[in-house]
Amino acid sequence: MSQQYGYFDDANKEYVLNTPKTPIKWANYVGTLDFGGLIDCTGGSLICKQDPALNRITKYIAQMPQSEFKGSTIYVRVKTKKGYQVFSPFFAPTLTPLDSFECRVGLSYSRWTVEAHGVRIQITVFVPQGSHTLAQDIQVTNISDDVLDVDVIPVYEFTHFDALKQLVNADWVPQTMTLKAHKQDSGHLVLEQYAFMKRDMAINYVSCDRPVDSFDGDRRVFLGDNEFGSWAHPLSLDNEHLSNSECDRGDNIAALMIKLGQLSPEQTERTVTQLGQADSVAAAQDEIQRYRQHANIDAAFEELSEFWQDYLTTMVVDTPDAAMNSMLNVHNPRQCHTTKNWSRYLSLYQLGYGARGIGFRDSSQDLLGVMSHMPQEAREFVERLLSVQNPNGSAMHQYFPLTMEANEGDSRDEEHLPDYYGDDHLWSVLAVCQYLKETGDLEFLNKSIPFYSKTLALEEREQGSVYEHMLRALEFTWNNIGQHQLPLLGFADWNDTVNLPTGAESLFVANLFGKAIIELSEVCRAIDDTANLEKIQSYHAIMKERVNQHAWDGQWWVRYFTDKGEPIGSSKNQYGSIYTNGQSWPVISGFADGERMLSGLQSVFDKLNTKYGIKLSGPGYNGFDPDLGGVSTYPPGAKENGGIFLHSNPWVMIAETIAGNGDRAFEYYNQINPASHNENLDIFESEPYCYPQNILGDEHKQFGMGRNAWLSGTSSWTYVAGTQHILGIQPSLQGLRIDPCIPKSWEGFKVTRMFRGAKYQIEVLNPKHVSKGVVSVSLNGELIDGNTLPISNSGEHNVVVTLG
Amino acid sequence: MSQQYGYFDDANKEYVLNTPKTPIKWANYVGTLDFGGLIDCTGGSLICKQDPALNRITKYIAQMPQSEFKGSTIYVRVKTKKGYQVFSPFFAPTLTPLDSFECRVGLSYSRWTVEAHGVRIQITVFVPQGSHTLAQDIQVTNISDDVLDVDVIPVYEFTHFDALKQLVNADWVPQTMTLKAHKQDSGHLVLEQYAFMKRDMAINYVSCDRPVDSFDGDRRVFLGDNEFGSWAHPLSLDNEHLSNSECDRGDNIAALMIKLGQLSPEQTERTVTQLGQADSVAAAQDEIQRYRQHANIDAAFEELSEFWQDYLTTMVVDTPDAAMNSMLNVHNPRQCHTTKNWSRYLSLYQLGYGARGIGFRDSSQDLLGVMSHMPQEAREFVERLLSVQNPNGSAMHQYFPLTMEANEGDSRDEEHLPDYYGDDHLWSVLAVCQYLKETGDLEFLNKSIPFYSKTLALEEREQGSVYEHMLRALEFTWNNIGQHQLPLLGFADWNDTVNLPTGAESLFVANLFGKAIIELSEVCRAIDDTANLEKIQSYHAIMKERVNQHAWDGQWWVRYFTDKGEPIGSSKNQYGSIYTNGQSWPVISGFADGERMLSGLQSVFDKLNTKYGIKLSGPGYNGFDPDLGGVSTYPPGAKENGGIFLHSNPWVMIAETIAGNGDRAFEYYNQINPASHNENLDIFESEPYCYPQNILGDEHKQFGMGRNAWLSGTSSWTYVAGTQHILGIQPSLQGLRIDPCIPKSWEGFKVTRMFRGAKYQIEVLNPKHVSKGVVSVSLNGELIDGNTLPISNSGEHNVVVTLG
Structure with a gap:
């Protein structure tokens, strides 16, 4: 292995630089x-x-x-x-x-x-x-x-x-x-x-x-x-x-x-x-x-x-891929710990000068990457996040940790645009549900937490249970819809840089809404709340219908509708004709079935994949357009404008595992593994021991250059994609579910996982070289029904899972 | 003369550095x-x-x-x-x-x-x-x-x-x-x-x-x-x-x-x-x-x-004091030209990063220093300033020159305090009146200018004549008064750093109101508007009564009353017991008469004067007090907290000339002349060719150190004090008035002054070694009545003025 700038010392859990003259400051x-x-x-x-x-x-x-x-x-x-x-x-x-x-x-x-x-x-x-x-x-x-x-x-x-x-x-x-x-x-x-x-x-x-x-x-x-x-x-x-x-x-x-x-x-x-x-x-x-x-x-x-x-002992993997082992056992959980601490608030790129604070959307996702390791700290963090959710169910975009003052983010600067983000509030549903699945602590649902107010003192603010907070999040999206009865974009959704005139609709928000319903439905079932279960399930069915009716473009899904009803992310568009999140999220939300699911994912591969990762969209817009917003302030190939925005890559991995395509999921996983750039650093430039946020896309002269290392949702989602979806070790309310989706060539892999007080030594065997499909699970030598390990709360357990 | 860092080359109108290693960047x-x-x-x-x-x-x-x-x-x-x-x-x-x-x-x-x-x-x-x-x-x-x-x-x-x-x-x-x-x-x-x-x-x-x-x-x-x-x-x-x-x-x-x-x-x-x-x-x-x-x-x-x-030919002085000549003929008008351009918006101290913009108060005063030299540019600037005056007569604190968006200054950050400054709007009255006196362009009073609105488009905004703008400025102060019927402070007055809880009263605003009435009254007389003249004259009389009733502390005037009615700048206060502006402005406003005028000015000399200039107040507050605001964020001796804040010095000079004390006025002028620091630069540190904003006071270890050079109201006001009040060359609606107040030791001085198209060669003789009192004026060899040169509009005129 080239040691131009340094090497991985996995035994000591270190990366070792042998020169101070790294391409950029690491x-x-x-x-x-x-x-x-x-x-x-x-x-x-x-x-x-x-x-x-x-x-x-x-x-x-x-x-x-x-x-x-x-x-x-x-x-x-x-x-x-x-x-x-x-x-x-x-x-x-x-x-x-x-x-x-x-x-x-x-x-x-x-x-x-x-x-x-x-x-x-x-x-x-x-x-x-x-x-x-x-x-x-x-x-x-x-x-x-x-x-x-x-x-x-x-x-x-x-x-x-x-x-x-x-x-x-x-x-x-x-x-x-x-x-x-x-x-x-x-x-x-x-x-x-x-x-x-x-x-x-x-x-x-x-x-x-x-x-x-x-x-x-x-x-x-x-x-x-x-x-x-x-x-x-x-x-x-x-x-x-x-x-x-x-x-x-x-x-x-x-x-x-x-x-x-x-x-x-x-x-x-x-x-x-x-x-x-x-x-x-x-x-x-x-x-x-x-x-x-x-x-x-x-x-x-x-x-x-x-x-x-102790922290890293929570989950230890042993797969045929050494680079994956290195990331999942050391560097990726470590990066997740970092994003949990600093959100997007203190790096060599996000300089922490006060405009930003702790992001509601960001930290809700960051918590997914530390939930197995520090669930109590994650719960406390969730409580802080929910305390800046608005009474109407939407959320403040960010807050300052020292004062707990919250604000509306960049939307403050654009008075002609809405002052909320379409997606923020929905992410907290995912964080809460992941906490419940990791811990089983359903009592948390009853915890009373204030809603945010800029004017009322803390003790004067409206309170609601955690459960109520989640229900209001869904209701906000359900009630704020546009001309296709799809959710309104607000100032922006996850893609901060597309800021369309008021009235635009976001397919991303529609799909995130669907995913949040899937998550919350499990909770409704667990607490036997049939009324809410039926209600939100009907929301899911209706929204699925709307998405399928309006958003299918022929070979892939569109990403937005403007206030005038025009699609963005459509084959009709010269630039930005396809968006990655437009294709992965309909799969994650359960809205895309069969042919449409596969066609959308194949379009990502055909039109947006590069050797350094999947681009967020393409082709890049070529000049500033105030009606599009920030995305067009970048040159083609940079950041959200046709760049490889890594955060969106694990969502494609997850979608591919849902589609059963373990080879492609792993290919996507492997191609963005920063450790794989250690021999490519004069192009990549960024730290090889953590994910950057973005890599310049193939429309840019500096294709392959990484920037904005450390603080990125890439970290938590790639950890989730790697551990829960590729390796398939999934905490659930019923127990630890095992449902891998791996490269067919793998003979199997091993995982040690701490879960609810017990330690599981899991061996997955793949004798028939499939990607997916559990045919048997033995727990401490006894075959069990299904692929969910019952909750034990103590002891060490040997598990053998066979795919076929 | 020491040339440690450089020297004045007056012939070439340059300052010449002979080393790059100045104490700080010049x-x-x-x-x-x-x-x-x-x-x-x-x-x-x-x-x-x-x-x-x-x-x-x-x-x-x-x-x-x-x-x-x-x-x-x-x-x-x-x-x-x-x-x-x-x-x-x-x-x-x-x-x-x-x-x-x-x-x-x-x-x-x-x-x-x-x-x-x-x-x-x-x-x-x-x-x-x-x-x-x-x-x-x-x-x-x-x-x-x-x-x-x-x-x-x-x-x-x-x-x-x-x-x-x-x-x-x-x-x-x-x-x-x-x-x-x-x-x-x-x-x-x-x-x-x-x-x-x-x-x-x-x-x-x-x-x-x-x-x-x-x-x-x-x-x-x-x-x-x-x-x-x-x-x-x-x-x-x-x-x-x-x-x-x-x-x-x-x-x-x-x-x-x-x-x-x-x-x-x-x-x-x-x-x-x-x-x-x-x-x-x-x-x-x-x-x-x-x-x-x-x-x-x-x-x-x-x-x-x-x-x-051409610019500098507008006024050329020849006094017995070489340093005064150097400043008034070159460096001071040049600095005024600079402040007119950049307000407080681009210097090595005021870095122009957008929070600030062009200051309403600042530029209104800066214009006084360029009015003789570029009256048309000044008029255009006044129009921009008046376009950010509010319909209620108060003014926005600052605006961005590229967009003409205006805002409320630092008051935005303190939601519990008022969002206007008590003084801003009144300064524009002084600028407009000075323009009228310099040019005689009374038509300008009828010019229609919009009032500011954050929400209305320009063409939808209320319009008012320049005259109406000035009247509303006075009405705003007249109508916004506190428990002593003195003007409310608002967020702050000229002293930005004293931010008292809502309800506090400002004597500075009261006095500035008085001065603005004096100025506007001349205009009312010139256009025969008896109704408004009588009204504002009654305001002056009533406010004078209130000030004298409430604000006299025994030996000097207090500076503020808090919302609780407690005085600040009183002998009762341990810190900040006397404020310079508290004493100069009652003289400028015409509110202080006789013994009180002299006692207040003497108290400044006794308690606040130092060899490097007059301190703004004293003794310095020794620790942060949120009820006082910014002033207490400075250590004693720095900036507004007992520092020598130079902007306030020329106001004392002007007050001393009103009191007839030419020796002391000149002493104050001379002691802050930056050129006099050329041999003292290891202490002063700042550029010797322009006024700094502040010099550390005698409570500070670094007493004498100057900072914040170039962009300071010190420039325009010292120019006004020097030319109009010490040398006494005063433009007025009736013509050029000559009323010097000079050191008794002077034999006289000469001035060349361009005024309304004519050039005046003025020689002032002081055979009896008085400070003040014109006994005769000859114009082109003919004695005239009074001391105002009639308007000529052309030609070159020889004037001999004799004091006695």
Whole structure:
């Protein structure tokens, strides 16, 4: 395997970079939304507490060139006869050549090992679980034959807590940014930072496990010469000591001069820094003291490893495809954990500056990818989501996690268009039902949760049970229909970028409505609510009739009708004549049968599939059309305009498994597996260890280039498609159902699955080389009826499933 | 005079920097709001067309260290045996030492002359008048004894036209940014740039007067090595040619490799680049061809010089104070021209990202500083301002110049506070009246102008005459009063940062109301509108009564009453016990008489004056208080919280002249003259050739540091205070009134003033060394009654005024 940029170390659950010069900046995540953020492969960090927009700590400007300082770095210097040799073990920002470079992208940690100028430096960055501390564990070893005098100078740059203000306000912000130094009796230093208005409420701090020689809190002093010193060469590093600058205004940094002293050959010195936030310096003391102890740092790192060990044990697969195993066992559930934390709110693409917040639609889907692993956290998240559902059943598009204020998303900016999204509310039905199927916790249906109001105080808002919330979601769609009696689009549906004049209808919403009814119907049956069951089943039948009457275009399904009744995604359209979601979702919703199902799916393969994935639609629109909206702001082949928008790919996989086509489902799965791009990175460019959101389509010159890694619904849906639909391990209200749809060539596969307190060792055998069809299931050696394992709640169970 | 950073070259109307390493980035402005923007002293540029928020062209991130690339630069390289010697004549971003550096900050141009590596480089940057082109005129002279092979590589970096989106959106923006190269038959190159949605509407372009060797449009290609090349060292400059990269996405730049060839000793080569915007490349051809001709560039530069020559001839002063002469004859009217163009909307502090727009209050005041020089442009501006006045007489706080959409400013973000500012609407009365006094164009009063509506189309909006607009402004304040029958504060008055709970009253608004009545009364008299005259005069008398009844604190005037009736700016307050505007404005409004007038002004001197200017209030509030609002988000001594907020200083000067105290008025004038800081720049830091908005007060460790240069009401009001109140040259409806109030030590002064088509050569004599009191005026040798020169409309007139 090519190792141009790095390789997968599956044993250690790491991706290992062997150069800092990745095509674009590759990221990792540490901590959780409660405290943490992203760190990049050259030591930059973007750290927040609870809200990237409203409580950001470090200043990271993603759009600057890779060579530049971004939020944090470490300088190391070795004293020589010619003066100090200064370099950064992260390569940026000094860009000094290194003898060797390795960065291990681990599960919620990154670890660098670098050699240069006679020293080996190992740096591990992580957030101890439950803490509000970013720990940086630095170990320096003298690998030369001489005694070396080594200094380590870690630096953080702070942002104003209001991340957007830091960027757009160069008047108020710098007048209020404050940094103070506290020398402790022990000789240790704590640097305290805040914007003046937060002084008495919340402060950031940086400290270190050993007394430091000197420090700088003022960027201008540290860089030197009226800031004509640079991050590549801070002039103060030419001096023996830093200047001990505090800041009553200006750009706040925390630069620590840590003198490790004279290191003999083979001697290692270790130092640990902390970046944290607390109510005050006094209130931070416990945490500061705790993580000054190396033993506590080691224990915290071990605890983090154990968390991930437990987390990933929820489901372990062993299939004939090594790349699938790698993704499903490590990288895909890890990415799902990340999207669950940060929604679309903090990445190198979705910069978290406040317009966005936590997405209702996004997080409802993200929860599907963590439901087996952390159902209680998922339930709490669902409760937050339902609390921003409107009394009429529709949902607010997004909310800010720190304040739980919600808003209507981009529809706010377009006053002539509707202010709701056609699909948002329906996704929460899928999340709730998946929670019920994973846990059996039907009591949750009775939990009372407020509906959202912009004007009423929380205690004054209307309440409704979780069940009521779901029923209202269906009713909203049922009651908001257009000229074909199909659901109205609203401002947009899942495809944010098609914003048609008011009155347009969305087939996507119609199909999502159908899928939500399928899901909720199972719940109605489980609680014997015949009245609602009959009602929503009739909705399903009627909507199926309407879709089949109006939306079949001859070879595939159309995607929208405009306010004038014209189809979009039709063979009549020169551009955008076929949409992927138009074909997959009628299958998922149960609206497409037989020939129409197969013809739609075949059209996707014929017209939209490429070697790098399925395009969202095609051909791309060639120029801005305000009546179409955002989609036409992209050049053909980019993003929603004929790009490979990966989120839609697993839906085709799922539809193909419903159609029984396991070979094609797996082909689609395999072709977008990012690990398969590891030898193709000069085209793909994006991290090979997580799904990007989009890949440029074949109408674009840069066909195959991935962007918007990490935070994408691709993660949860590909996990669902892989585990539940291809491997067919499906939680249900009655138990764990096994219904694979696999490549015919497979001999079988194995899965270990934790489910409702029991552990299942499942072996699937495929002696007749079919794709689908369970002919027998044995549970602990006994054949059972059907393919659903009864609920056991404890113990370990051996299951053998035979296809045929 | 110290020349640590530079000096004033008054003969050439320039400030001359002799080092690039100013304490902070110093700016200059080129062009107008129609096309232009700011350029900094190290070659960075922030260029816009018509709206900094919605049509920005270059990407300039002000908060980055001075050493970094910002929007544009030029690299020069000289071929040597050791390879290319690459340096930037602007010093940044290569930071290569230069043999000599000079930057002349001129009137709408900057000119650098730099020597390094055997060449002298002269670069002149300006916008030809009426063009949409930024011209960069580069001349390279071989000053060595050898033949030198010299390349010049100018670079611009483009921004998305929506400036804020460029910063906050790293997903959509880079997918749409496009750069294409057009090779012309002549061999010339035009680089075309746009965000995809603008392709068919408006494109930016860069071209050059000579065929170029090669180019790069993709930042990543130009910097090299996956952008681990840097702006300090673009790796592609190690190669003979650039890569001719276009861009279908990503970061768009325009880098031109201009090979000047072999230069003999003393040989000079000249090349001119253009950055522009047009509907299309074809539509740009005329302008491109025009400015490829050096003769046209020279003519355009000459035309610009003539514009400024004419502009400044409007008023020329010759006083005993050289620094005052320098400011009033060049730098202050020039700064007024800048604020008239960009309001508070495009500077290194007010970054123009769209929240702000053109300020109603700000621009109404800015117009006072250009009224004598460009009354027709001022009138057109007044019309735009009045078109965002509300039908109820209040005004929208700001508007976007490209769309004329208006909004309520920061009050939008605070839903519990009123959504109007108490003062905005009243300022327009001052602007209109000043226009009438300068021009006598009373017909303007009848001009019909719409009132603003957010919902009605322009043609559906209510119309009113200019006169009606002014009357409604007064009525709004008259009708919106609080518990002391004083005007309500609204969200804030002029002091944006004091945002009191609803119901608070503002003495500032009361006084501004008084001043507006004084101004409008003159107009009522001139048009014989007795009814309105009597009405507003009664308002003045009644408001004066109320102010005197409630707002006198014993030694000075209070500034606000809270909703609970408690005073702010009172001796009862521990912090903020006295406010400067509380004392100056009762004098300007005519509400303060005799002892109270003098006591209030003396209290300002005793309690708020410092050697760097008068503080806005004191003592500073020491911690955040949400009931006070923004003022308490600053540390004591900063900005509105006990800082020297310069805008308020000229109002004290004016009040002192009303009180007859010419010595103190001039002392106040002199102490904030930025030119006086030229020897104090390590403390002051800000440009010495224009007023900053604020200087840190004496409660702050960095007392004396100036910030927020260029765009401040300080400019227009200090110009008004200096010319109309200290020198006493006052346009009025009856003619030019002469009523100086000067230091007693002055023997006199001279002024040349253009007024209503006539030119007045005025000499003021002060034989008895008084401050104030005109005893005789002779006009062309004839004594006249009073001190108002009758309107002549033509010719040149000699005036001798004697004080006594």
